[in-house]
Amino acid sequence: MNRPVADRYPQIRPTSGYGDSRIRRSGPGPGAGTDHDPERSAMLTGRLVVVLSVVVGQLWALGVGVDAWMQGHTSTAWWCTGFEGLSFLIALAAWRFGPTDH
Numbered sequence: 001m002n003r004p005v006a007d008r009y010p011q012i013r014p015t016s017g018y019g020d021s022r023i024r025r026s027g028p029g030p031g032a033g034t035d036h037d038p039e040r041s042a043m044l045t046g047r048l049v050v051v052l053s054v055v056v057g058q059l060w061a062l063g064v065g066v067d068a069w070m071q072g073h074t075s076t077a078w079w080c081t082g083f084e085g086l087s088f089l090i091a092l093a094a095w096r097f098g099p100t101d102h
Contacts, residue, residue, distance in 0.1 A: 047094050054091045058084050 065080030
């Protein structure tokens with residue numbers, strides 16, 4: 001392991017990278033990073049908004065449910081548990097019935 005880098009990796013030349021003749025361009029070409037399918041992007045953004053709002057609702061219901069349970073209001077706690085189950089099913093449906101091109 002104490003050999004020089006050139007002995008360990010003979011394919012690496014001192015001019016690799018900036019001086020390598022195989023490299024023609026320094027980065028991605030024009031249009032890199034832009035969205036080529038805006039309909040798919042809009043659909044994914046909509047699904048993301050739905051799932052994030054479900055997660056926020058679940059966190060809210062968890063806080064309310066735990067608080068109600070600690071105060072002895074079990075009926076409110078059970079309603080919050082039902083709300084969380086329904087929210088999970090909505091998030092699962094958004095994932096399951098969406099497009100399959102991940």
